[in-house]
Amino acid sequence: MQRVLEECDRARVNFAPDPVHDLRVALRRCRSIADGFIAVDPDPAWKEMKKAGRRLFSRLGELRDVHVMQEWVGKLAAPSDPAATALLQFLAARENELKQEAALALTEFDRKQWKRWSVSLPRRITRLRQGSVIFKHLALERLMYAHDLHRRALRSRSRIAFHKLRIGIKRFRYIVENFLPQQHSAWSSDLKRLQDVLGEVHDLDVLWSTATQIHAFPDQQSQMQWQQKIAQDRQQRIEAYREKMLGRSSLWRAWRAELPQGRQIAAVALARLKLWASLLDPDFRHSVHVTQLALQLYDGLTNGKSQVAEERAILEVAALLHDVGRSQDERGHHKASYRLIRRLSPPLGWSGESLHLVALIARYHRGVLPGRQATLRALPSPERRLVLRLAGILRLANAFDVDRHGRVHRLAITQRNGFITVAARNYSSQSNAAEAVAAARHLLEVVYRRPLLVRPMKIPKTI
Numbered sequence: 001m002q003r004v005l006e007e008c009d010r011a012r013v014n015f016a017p018d019p020v021h022d023l024r025v026a027l028r029r030c031r032s033i034a035d036g037f038i039a040v041d042p043d044p045a046w047k048e049m050k051k052a053g054r055r056l057f058s059r060l061g062e063l064r065d066v067h068v069m070q071e072w073v074g075k076l077a078a079p080s081d082p083a084a085t086a087l088l089q090f091l092a093a094r095e096n097e098l099k100q101e102a103a104l105a106l107t108e109f110d111r112k113q114w115k116r117w118s119v120s121l122p123r124r125i126t127r128l129r130q131g132s133v134i135f136k137h138l139a140l141e142r143l144m145y146a147h148d149l150h151r152r153a154l155r156s157r158s159r160i161a162f163h164k165l166r167i168g169i170k171r172f173r174y175i176v177e178n179f180l181p182q183q184h185s186a187w188s189s190d191l192k193r194l195q196d197v198l199g200e201v202h203d204l205d206v207l208w209s210t211a212t213q214i215h216a217f218p219d220q221q222s223q224m225q226w227q228q229k230i231a232q233d234r235q236q237r238i239e240a241y242r243e244k245m246l247g248r249s250s251l252w253r254a255w256r257a258e259l260p261q262g263r264q265i266a267a268v269a270l271a272r273l274k275l276w277a278s279l280l281d282p283d284f285r286h287s288v289h290v291t292q293l294a295l296q297l298y299d300g301l302t303n304g305k306s307q308v309a310e311e312r313a314i315l316e317v318a319a320l321l322h323d324v325g326r327s328q329d330e331r332g333h334h335k336a337s338y339r340l341i342r343r344l345s346p347p348l349g350w351s352g353e354s355l356h357l358v359a360l361i362a363r364y365h366r367g368v369l370p371g372r373q374a375t376l377r378a379l380p381s382p383e384r385r386l387v388l389r390l391a392g393i394l395r396l397a398n399a400f401d402v403d404r405h406g407r408v409h410r411l412a413i414t415q416r417n418g419f420i421t422v423a424a425r426n427y428s429s430q431s432n433a434a435e436a437v438a439a440a441r442h443l444l445e446v447v448y449r450r451p452l453l454v455r456p457m458k459i460p461k462t463i
Helices: 002-013 017-038 045-052 054-076 082-108 111-125 133-156 159-179 181-213 220-245 251-257 263-278 284-302 309-321 333-342 352-363 381-400 432-448
Strands: 411-416 419-424 452-456
Touching (some): 017 045, 017 054, 017 111, 054 220, 133 159, 284 309, 284 411, 309 352, 309 381, 352 381, 432 452
Parallel strands (some): 419 452
16 A cells, blocks of 8 residues: 555656556556455445545546557557557647646545555555465355356457456456465466456457547548458457457466365355354354354254255355444444445355345344335245244344353253243243343244243263
């Protein structure tokens, strides 16, 4: 981040190609680091920092595009070419305009706030180790998204599709570059080459669009000659891209092999959600303990029969995330938790629908009983019943640790004679938890349509 401030001073003196490029690279690196951490760290400063540099970054990008187009005109035509002359005159005038706009954006750039971020945000960076499996999971998300753009671009071959592909691969490259040093060491040359090739395709598309918009061609023959040159150079670069990215030896296959596979994807997605919750929840140890109790209740109530892995995972995540709202509002934290989870982008391996169920279960872990609320009525009947059942389990698990001392740490469930009995290790009917448990069990009694009894667990005497 300090590098950005140094390059700002350099660019302020001279908006020549090199200072503009260096400042834009420094800004881009900070913005790409922020983009990576936004996915795993809830601190709003990351989004604020990325937004603060947006205007300056955009103006520098437009100025850089002009410099690049000037270079391309020199490569494609002689200075005496009338179209080249018209383009260079237009670009020179546009360069002066953009220098003024960039200078204005630079004066508006909040250096004091940037200095504060350069102190506070690096401290948060140290909480996540470079090369961790969480960043590999994030890279896999970006890789799969970029590969989808790759298929669309090769199918449509349109200018917009290749532009989106370039951005998709760029975002994958930035995660690798900033957070996966081992993979970056192995992949950096290929990634840079691809970025250059697709960047040149984009440059040629922008040049052609600019030339046609300003009517740079004196006649039809000139226009056809330029179109042929640009199309030929563009196709050469697309073929260079295809050579690297198609077939059994494609880079897609090589990159995919180094990133999470199979069941590991879901496991790392859970780790990402757990990390996100731990950075918000002021007493995350309590949430972890409640999660253990909730899973014991779930396993006991299902009797080991027809357990649905997705159901259990939804309960686990809801329990881990149920108190994140305490970072905003202690009294109504269950509602704040719902809002925070609803705004969370689902990590790879999770769907928006499943995360919505997590949010609802966390919303009803305390407070008013779920029933006729609009958010519940909007759900299909099977999902509504699932939310009621899992919210009931989470309510009871949370009640066992109402004093947050972690005393009750083992539960055993039996179902016989029309009753559900929960035996709790270190539970006492005289404890602070007893009153909370008595109130919390009601939802489960409604869901299962039978009484639920809670008693201390008998501990066998040792000889």
